[in-house]
Amino acid sequence: MKRIVKIGLAGVLLTSVFSAGAYAASVIPKIFIHGNQINSSSTAPKLIDGSVYVPLRTISEGLGVDIEWDNINKTVYVHSDPQFKAETGSVTYVNQRNLAFQWIMAYDDRRKDDVIALTAPGFKTDLYNESFPSGTYNMASIVEMHPVDRNDTSITVRIVQRVTAEDNYNVKTEKWKFTFEGTDKIKSVMIVPKSTQYFDRYTLFPGTSFGE
Incomplete structure (x- = not known):
């Protein structure tokens, strides 16, 4: 609650x-x-x-x-809702979250068939610059993901990613907006403008840090 x-x-x-x-x-x-x-x-x-x-x-x-x-x-x-009176949209949210998280994990592991199975025809994204999903760019680099916003047709997830394929070893946080087609397909995944930030390091909890 x-x-x-x-x-x-x-x-x-x-x-x-x-x-x-x-x-x-x-x-x-x-x-x-x-x-x-x-x-x-x-x-x-x-x-x-x-x-x-x-x-x-x-x-x-x-x-x-x-x-x-x-x-x-x-x-x-x-991180609270000033207008909160009763729980609403919980089933829709859980479905959206699960689809988004499944896509992120498949994308991160370069599991091509799983990625394609989750996307709708005409799927669009601006997350990658190489031949996704068969490439190796930043493979298995996402260390944290957290939903930060949603409505009936979209959910935005904040990710934390180790940037291993660039010259400097940095950690990137970014917001990815997922839009959905129906209840079981992802229509698009787009980077929220001006949401990208780079850090020298990122500590999930003591003893688990990433970066320089």
Whole structure:
């Protein structure tokens, strides 16, 4: 069951992250998310009374989750639905997610027959530049995938990919939008414009990191 967490705001959005001990107030803490340093675009992190405070938007954007501010009710929604009243579209979502995930795994492993079996006639994509799906470019390189948006006919998945075929060993995050034909075929898979980001490294959890 989805739970909405409401956090009241006063002035700048700040969230306590961890106890920092007795540091000088002039020290500006650094923020690392998935092993990458994140710079706050608004208010810098602060040390106040031995605790580190970080702008909530900085943390949310670094984790790739949505944040929404309700000025009337003075409420912030982090990866939550302000209009949530009852579960809707769950069956459609699960079907879309399963189709998208099956396609991503088949694409990543270059399983040509499985990829073709999931796509509708006239299938379109802008994900690859070589003779997919028989090539070896970036084979088995996707390390994480997470749905981030959907409607009745499409779902958008955020992927994390090791970029092994380029000169520099980097990690790429990108959003792929899947559109569907009926309930069992994929009509297109397109990169969401301006969604591509490159990082030096990406930590899924301690002990499992990718990159330099």
